[in-house]
Amino acid sequence: MTKEEAKQQIQKLVEKYQRVVEAGKIKSYNEAQSRNEFIEPLFEFLGWDMRNLTTDNEVTTEENVSGGRVDLAFRFGNIPVFFLEAKAMKVDLDEWKWAEQAINYSWNKNVTWAVLTDFESIKIFNAEIPPKSVSQNLFIELNCRDFINRFDQLWLLSKESFEQKLLDKEAQKWGKLTQRKQVGEKLFEDLMSWRISLTNDFKKQNSLTDEELDEGVQRILDRLIFIRTAEDRKIEPNILIGILRSGKSDQYKQLVKVFRDFDDGFNSKLFAPHYCEEWKVSDKTIGEVIKGLYETKDGYRYDFSVISADVLGGIYEQYLSFVQVRKGEDKTRSKRKSQGIYYTPKYIVEFIVKETLGEILKKTKPKELAKIKVLDPACGSGSFLNAAYDKILDTLTKQNPQTSLFAKFDILKENIFGVDLDAQAVEIAQLNLLLKVLSQKTKLPTLQHNLRVGNSLIEKENENFKSFDFQSEFKEVIEQGGFDVIIGNPPYIKEDTNRLAFDGLHDSPYYQGKMDIWTLFACRAIDLLKDGGYFSFIAPSSWIGSAGASLFRSKILSSGEIVKFIDFNDFKVFKDASIQTMIFVFQKKKPRKSYKLRYAKITNKNTSSDDVAKLLASGLNHQIENSNIFDATIKPADIGNKLISFSNDIVAEILDKVANTGNFKLSKNDIGNGIDVLQDFITDKHLAKLKDETIKKGDGVLVLKNSVANEMKFNSKEIEYLKPYFTTSQINRYLSDQKNEYKIIYADKYFREHIGEFPNLKNHIDRFKKILTSAFAPYGLHRPREERFFKGQAIFLLRKTMYPAFTFVDFPCYVTRAFLVLKPEKINLKYLTALLNSKLIYFWLKHKGKKQGEQLQIDKEPMLEIPLFKAEESEQGKIALMVDKIMTKTAEFNKTSQNTDKWHLLKAEIEKLNREIDEVIYKLYGFTAEEIGIIEDGYGRK
CATH class of the missing domain: 3.40.50.150 (Vaccinia Virus protein VP39)
Structure with missing residues (x-):
């Protein structure tokens, strides 16, 4: 989706919001409704894969046991770029506690940006700015009525923006990228400060060697980190701060009692009796350490339930670097x-x-x-x-x-x-x-x-x-x-x-x-x-x-x-x-x-x-x-x-030439996955679970044979959701046979949420409830994918194949995840089919793409990396005509009995057309006869 297309979609979303306002329904919207109907669609239009259909974890729900989580983490390149806290529209976002929660969470997670929204307004905070008031952290605030006339600012939250680091650049321009110390750096500084103060105090009041001090102080700090983590994970109450608030003297003795309790409760050896428990130390020193474990001097609360292990690991590696400065030691380098x-x-x-x-x-x-x-x-x-x-x-x-x-x-x-x-x-x-x-x-x-x-x-x-x-x-x-x-x-x-x-x-x-x-x-x-x-x-x-x-x-x-x-x-x-x-x-x-x-x-x-x-x-x-x-x-x-x-050998030189000559690449929006059905037909394992004699092996679950579907009674709405389903028998290299054998129940979000409108299909699916394991079971496909890829003109390809198997399709075509579907708009699809089926692109995929054994595994990632050559339109048109010919011959070949004279004749004609296409492709990329020989020589080899 382009920026302009996104703007149009968001305009419609704002208009929908205005209708809700005019109907007086705003106050009835809870957080889930606000999020599902407005907030998530907004960020989907901003380019984020909200349901992780094409990614593993681009947008994920944040969870932790402290109860202070935010709602969503947005990742780019598997790295969190901002956290989002979503609220119901009736919530007052100006209440400081909501902003504080989002900012604190982001800081403890080492992420700069925190976003707070109920859709009515969006607030973008820089969690790295030293806190004086929430307003100091606020960078941008947008009312939904301004989403369109201030669209460039809203676009700063788009995926494309984070790819180009536009939000950081904008903040830098306005002086809003001033950073405070990250949580790891700050906690390390505090640990060093506490270690020094404890070491000095213990040394002053006890007769100890440096080795004893190092071991004892570390043991105490390790225990305190453990206790604070238990508190923030709600396993224990706030025990440590309770020691300070008790007003009793000799706080270290009270702390040792806590250590004994933890030894009884957790028995991890961390709290086993240790000689450091007999030492003397001032209440002032212990009090400063305990207080610092809750809140930094600049006002941010440590939340040990969300500080990640790698942050703690980094802190501790620096922490281990600390040594007592002894006479003759090099002070410039850590231990x-x-x-x-x-x-x-x-x-x-x-x-x-x-x-x-x-x-x-x-x-x-x-x-x-x-x-x-x-x-x-x-x-x-x-x-x-x-x-x-x-x-x-x-x-x-x-x-x-x-x-x-x-x-x-x-x-x-x-x-x-x-x-x-x-x-x-x-x-x-x-x-x-x-x-x-x-x-x-x-x-x-x-x-x-x-x-x-x-x-x-x-x-x-x-x-x-x-x-x-x-x-x-x-x-x-x-x-x-x-x-x-x-x-x-x-x-x-x-x-x-x-x-x-x-x-x-x-x-x-x-x-x-x-x-x-x-x-x-x-x-x-x-x-x-x-x-x-x-x-x-x-x-x-x-x-x-x-x-x-x-x-x-x-x-x-x-x-x-x-x-x-x-x-x-x-x-x-x-x-x-x-x-x-x-x-x-x-x-x-x-x-x-x-x-x-x-x-x-x-x-x-x-x-x-x-x-x-x-x-x-x-x-x-x-x-x-x-x-x-x-x-x-x-x-x-x-x-x-x-x-x-x-x-690099000669292969690498050829690959480099392909890369340098290419002038066009597919984008993520050009590529769609086939449907993840999970349960298409009944297997032996299914029969063991179902124990229904009327159900036979091979019976259709979410995929039906045309003959079976034709015998069943469906209403007009149900018929709309029975889509033509194709396999490798109909869709293969230069083959797109519209005469298929199956229909798939296209159980998308609407279908499963309005299952009452599909009584006959519901009755059919209900027979198989026990075996349905879809993420949207029982009435949803596991991954229905974007339906636009299965309609209109497109290129279909087999993901796992010995040789490229791309074909042009111009009819409704629903397929499994064994296929990928390409729908680029700025190139002739028939020309692109020829290019992708060429020996040259096979050579590229064999050396640069993914493989499973000796098979190509043509997933999205390798497809995105192919340096395609977009020829002049006239040249594309000529090759498209060649594709028409080879597809006609392939369709006829597919219906011809093997090893007949006609079969051999058609095979030879198809091979001749393939060679002619390859020659044109080589010419477009500027390959010499010697280079072509190397490519051709490796085509049929493992």
């Missing part, structure tokens, strides 16, 4: 960074977890989930393990939406494992994982067995080092073949910069001079990995050519296959580190003599992290500006331990 340890951004963690654990989960049966073992051998505060927990829980929840709390406990106990040399890091990793399952007052699992202190690189027991023997410490895992997934961000340390870090490592079979310590972690990981398992690190990219990494190169190439590789080049993944980094995804298996991997490279150091995140979220399938992506060939025997090169 963790001097050890080559950097906190990993969320988008990196999610990519690594998705590409490793995500792949394992695809192949894992529900009953075997507990067998999956995930390890981070240098786990730090546990960011990778937190993400791994989320991924497994997501899979479990999809299989069983009613996942119990104890099932979540089982994930922590059965699936998650971590090791770190830093005991404080391990304690914080345990805390972060416990917070994941903190939802009610109950005994929590102890994680001391799963998250351990030790040196993953030193196996033999040595009193001088914290050795860690995986064979004995994780015996049950090793006996089962090893870990399924190993992930992480290990320390980066070169021996010439920190020789002490290599003490005890020189006996390793993988040690060599000039090495970086992270490659020792990588070699160790491969040894600990199960056959078929996945392993991925983010680490310095220099290993592909460094002399000090030759042993690792030999190890990784001989032990399996690199599946994906992204070179960040000069782009800084870590703000405070100048190192060039990369990510590899590796699978342990017998490597083939030659295989392909997906390769991507960021070519501009100024590329935004948002764009890099989008690239990673797509699995390296979405081209972004300033990136180079291709499939590289690896031949392990040819490389050995020499330099690994991911250079």
Whole structure:
């Protein structure tokens, strides 16, 4: 939908609102009605996929147990860009509490923009501006009567606007983008302040070593974070603030009593008796810490129920960097960074977890989930393990939406494992994982067995080092073949910069001079990995050519296959580190003599992290500006331990030429999915559930044979909802046979909400209620899709196919999700059909598109990336005539008996027309005879 079209639709929506006002019905509109009839349609016209028909989570309902949630999160490129709080029209939006709720939520979620609306008015707030009053945060306020005459301002909330960052630019122009510190940065500052004040006070009043102080103060702060989270999740009352309000002296003793109560209630070892409970400290210091845990000095309330694990992880990595400033220490570098340890951004963690654990989960049966073992051998505060927990829980929840709390406990106990040399890091990793399952007052699992202190690189027991023997410490895992997934961000340390870090490592079979310590972690990981398992690190990219990494190169190439590789080049993944980094995804298996991997490279150091995140979220399938992506060939025997090169070959040159010549791409609005029916015909499994002798295998549920439909009695309204339904027998490459066999009950939103108007269809569907699992069961298709794609002229294509199978259709045609449908308006559809069926576009899809085994999987994403060439209209017309001919021949061929003279003649004529079309397409793209030979040579090969 264009901006002008959106404006017209919103004008109609405003007119509808005015009719409601004139009818005096406004006060009767509750929040749900306001949202369903006005607010959601408004944002749909602004380009957002409100029902996630074409996306997974573009607009989602926000939920948390604190009760202070907002209604909707809007994402662009999987990154939240604003939160929306919807209210009923009768609500007074000027009440400060509504704005405060939206602003606080956005700030705690690290999102700049918060939107408050009841449709009558829209208020856009910048949650990053230091709060003095709500009016200070208010950037734009629009009454619905001004939506049209101030449409450019309303358009700032469109999806297109966020793609172009127009709201940020507009705010910057008016000086309304002044940012306060984000929640993570602010909480880190506060934690450091509290730590210093507690350390100084305890040191003053007690005789303690620096090590005792570090451990004790961290234990206290960890407990306080846990308690505040329990409070904000409504598991416990506001206990801590109650200590302050009691007016009693010796507040620390009261706090220790709370610790004892929590030890009894949760039993997580976090609250086990500790020597810090015997220390003395002033009420003033404890009081300031407790008060600060509720509200910042500039007036914003911390809500620990919505502060995400990655934010806490980032805080704690910085928190771990704090060391007592002792005589002779370098004050310019933190402890963790001097050890080559950097906190990993969320988008990196999610990519690594998705590409490793995500792949394992695809192949894992529900009953075997507990067998999956995930390890981070240098786990730090546990960011990778937190993400791994989320991924497994997501899979479990999809299989069983009613996942119990104890099932979540089982994930922590059965699936998650971590090791770190830093005991404080391990304690914080345990805390972060416990917070994941903190939802009610109950005994929590102890994680001391799963998250351990030790040196993953030193196996033999040595009193001088914290050795860690995986064979004995994780015996049950090793006996089962090893870990399924190993992930992480290990320390980066070169021996010439920190020789002490290599003490005890020189006996390793993988040690060599000039090495970086992270490659020792990588070699160790491969040894600990199960056959078929996945392993991925983010680490310095220099290993592909460094002399000090030759042993690792030999190890990784001989032990399996690199599946994906992204070179960040000069782009800084870590703000405070100048190192060039990369990510590899590796699978342990017998490597083939030659295989392909997906390769991507960021070519501009100024590329935004948002764009890099989008690239990673797509699995390296979405081209972004300033990136180079291709499939590289690896031949392990040819490389050995020499330099690994991911250079472009002639295939890449041809693909580049296609990309550079293309002058037209499809847009998202041009592409529609086929219908997701779920239950079309009766299967054996259905019969077992239905236990109805009148129902037979193959009977139509939501899809009916024409002969059956013709015998049934339907009223005129019902007949309108019986749509012609087509399969691959009628719709295929250059084939569009209007003579079909089926009708589909097009059970869209209107149908299911007005089912009383369709009595005969209702009676039919009611027979199958027990087996209907649609999201809109029983009277709705699972995903009916946009009906416009099934009407009028369009291009239909098979999504999964060995070779492109596009065809032009000019009649009503309803299909399953086995198809995609194209309806671009600015190009001749018959010409486009020929172009998409050409050998050249097949060549592109084979190398740049998605594949499932040897099949093409032509989903929306690869379709959007094809660099199409829009020829002059006269040229398009000529090719369209050729399409008419080939479609006529194909229709006749499809009806002709195989291996007859006529069949062979038609086949030859079709092949000749295909060649003629290919020749024209090659000419349009400017390919030479030599290049065409390479394309043609690869057409029929795997």
